[in-house]
Amino acid sequence: MFSAMVQRIREVLVFLFxxxxxxxxxxxxxxxxxxxxxxxxxxxAYCLSxxxxxxxxxxxxxxxxxSKCLCHIENYMTGGQYERDLELIVEQILGYADGIFLSGDxxxxxxxxxxxxxxxxxxxxxxxxxxxxxxxxxxxxxxxxKGVCTAVPAAQGLFVKLVDMGFKVFLITGRDEETLGKPTxxxxxxxxxxxxxxxxxxxxxxxxxxxxxxxSGVRKQLEGEGYRIWGNVGDQWTDLQxxxxxxxxxxxxxxxxxxP
Amino acid sequence: MFSAMVQRIREVLVFLFxxxxxxxxxxxxxxxxxxxxxxxxxxxAYCLSxxxxxxxxxxxxxxxxxSKCLCHIENYMTGGQYERDLELIVEQILGYADGIFLSGDxxxxxxxxxxxxxxxxxxxxxxxxxxxxxxxxxxxxxxxxKGVCTAVPAAQGLFVKLVDMGFKVFLITGRDEETLGKPTxxxxxxxxxxxxxxxxxxxxxxxxxxxxxxxSGVRKQLEGEGYRIWGNVGDQWTDLQxxxxxxxxxxxxxxxxxxP
Numbered sequence: 424m425f426s427a428m429v430q431r432i433r434e435v436l437v438f439l440f441x442x443x444x445x446x447x448x449x450x451x452x453x454x455x456x457x458x459x460x461x462x463x464x465x466x467x468a469y470c471l472s473x474x475x476x477x478x479x480x481x482x483x484x485x486x487x488x489x490s491k492c493l494c495h496i497e498n499y500m501t502g503g504q505y506e507r508d509l510e511l512i513v514e515q516i517l518g519y520a521d522g523i524f525l526s527g528d529x530x531x532x533x534x535x536x537x538x539x540x541x542x543x544x545x546x547x548x549x550x551x552x553x554x555x556x557x558x559x560x561x562x563x564x565x566x567x568x569k570g571v572c573t574a575v576p577a578a579q580g581l582f583v584k585l586v587d588m589g590f591k592v593f594l595i596t597g598r599d600e601e602t603l604g605k606p607t608x609x610x611x612x613x614x615x616x617x618x619x620x621x622x623x624x625x626x627x628x629x630x631x632x633x634x635x636x637x638x639s640g641v642r643k644q645l646e647g648e649g650y651r652i653w654g655n656v657g658d659q660w661t662d663l664q665x666x667x668x669x670x671x672x673x674x675x676x677x678x679x680x681x682x683p
Numbered sequence: 684m685f686s687a688m689v690q691r692i693r694e695v696l697v698f699l700f701x702x703x704x705x706x707x708x709x710x711x712x713x714x715x716x717x718x719x720x721x722x723x724x725x726x727x728a729y730c731l732s733x734x735x736x737x738x739x740x741x742x743x744x745x746x747x748x749x750s751k752c753l754c755h756i757e758n759y760m761t762g763g764q765y766e767r768d769l770e771l772i773v774e775q776i777l778g779y780a781d782g783i784f785l786s787g788d789x790x791x792x793x794x795x796x797x798x799x800x801x802x803x804x805x806x807x808x809x810x811x812x813x814x815x816x817x818x819x820x821x822x823x824x825x826x827x828x829k830g831v832c833t834a835v836p837a838a839q840g841l842f843v844k845l846v847d848m849g850f851k852v853f854l855i856t857g858r859d860e861e862t863l864g865k866p867t868x869x870x871x872x873x874x875x876x877x878x879x880x881x882x883x884x885x886x887x888x889x890x891x892x893x894x895x896x897x898x899s900g901v902r903k904q905l906e907g908e909g910y911r912i913w914g915n916v917g918d919q920w921t922d923l924q925x926x927x928x929x930x931x932x933x934x935x936x937x938x939x940x941x942x943p
Binding site for chain 2: 447472479482504510674
C-alpha cells in the first residue's frame, strides 16, 4: 500500500516536472498509453510542419496525408482549432470587405469556392482517414450526389454578410455541372446559401482542365462582363493562383486533400 | 496525512482525466501557476490561428504581434518548431531544385531574400519582445550595422547546395546599400555565404519604394538580362508577390514582423 503511494507520488512529480518543462520550452509532452511517448511527440512536430507547409503552398502536389499524421489531422479538423482558424479568417475577410466602397452599379463581385469553402466534406473524409487514403473519384462523386454536405463553419455567415453588403457573390466550383448540378444547388439552398449571383460549375468544355486554368478562365470572363473582383476565397491554392485573381485572396485551411 | 494522500490521488485523477480528454479532443490543457488555466489555453489557440493567418497571408498589414501571443511566438521561435518548419521547407526546396535541368549557359537563377531568410534577426527581436514591440528603425539599423546576425537555421546549407547545383544565386534585400552594404556583406561572408552572383540592395533610386515594387523591379531586370528565375525564397509575402516572381516561390516562416 505504502509503496504504491510512493509510486503514485513519483508519477505526480514526474508529471509536474514535465508540465513545467513543457510550459518553459513550449514542447508539449503527450500522455499516451504506456506513458510519455517521445516518438509521438516528434510525429506531432513533423505533422505541424507538414500542415504549415501545405497551408503556405510550400508543399505541393501531394496525393495523400502522411499516414503518421492521421491523428494530428483528425485532432486539427475535429478538435476545435480548424473552427478557430476559420473564425479568424472570416474576421479578416469582413474587416477588409467593410473597408470597400461599393459603387452601386451591381458590378462589385466576390468569389467563393464551393468544396470545403462553403460545403464541408469533412464527414466524407472521416471515412477516408482524413485524407490518408488516396483520392477516390467514384466514392467522392457518390457522396456529392447525396447533397448532404454540412456548411463549412463560419462560411454561411460570411456568405450572408457579403450578399447583404451588396457584393455579387459568384460560387465557382470544379464539380461537374451535368451530374452534380442539381444535388449541389439543393445542398447549398438547404444550408442557407441563397441569393448568390451565379453558381459556375465545370461544363463539358472545361473537362480535363486543371483548376488554375478553369477558374482563371471563369474569372477573366467575369471581368470581361465588367465585374470588379474584390475578394476571392478558396481552400486550395489553385483557387488563388493564375489570372484575374481579384484584389485580395484568402486561403481557407484544408490539410485533407490537394487539388492540382 | 491520510486526507493529504486522498487529495493527492484526487489531483492525479484530475490530471489523468484531463490528459485523456486532451488526447481525444486535441485540446491540450496547460498546467500553469494555480492549476489549469483555460484562458491561457484559449490564448494559445488564438495565437495558433493568428500565426497561421500570418503565414498564409490572410492577416496582412499588422504592425505588432498581439501582446497575448508573446509566449506563443517565443516558444515557436526558440522551442524547436521554427527549426523543424525550416527543415521541411528546405527539403521541399531541394526536392524541387533537384528536378530542374540546368541549361549550363549560366542563366539559371535563384533568388533569396536576406533578413530572416539567410540572416537571422532573432537575437534582435528577442529584445523587442519577439515583435510585440513596434518596429524601431534606428534600433534595427544599429543592430544591422553590427553585422552579427546568425544564420537562419538550414539556410546556409540550402545556399551552398543551390550554388553547388549551378544556380546563380541572387540575394535581394531592402537593406540600404550605402549604410548597410559593408556590414551586410561581411556578416554574410562570416557565416559562409560565399559564391553568390550578386547581393542587390536598396539604392537611393529605390528609396521609399515598397518591397513588392522594389523587388519586382530587380527581378524584372534580371529577367531582362536573360536570367531564368527558377526559385524565389523569402520570409515575407511581399518577397513573393508582384512581377517576375520566378517559377516557384517558397515562404519561410516569420511571425515577428510584417514588411509592407
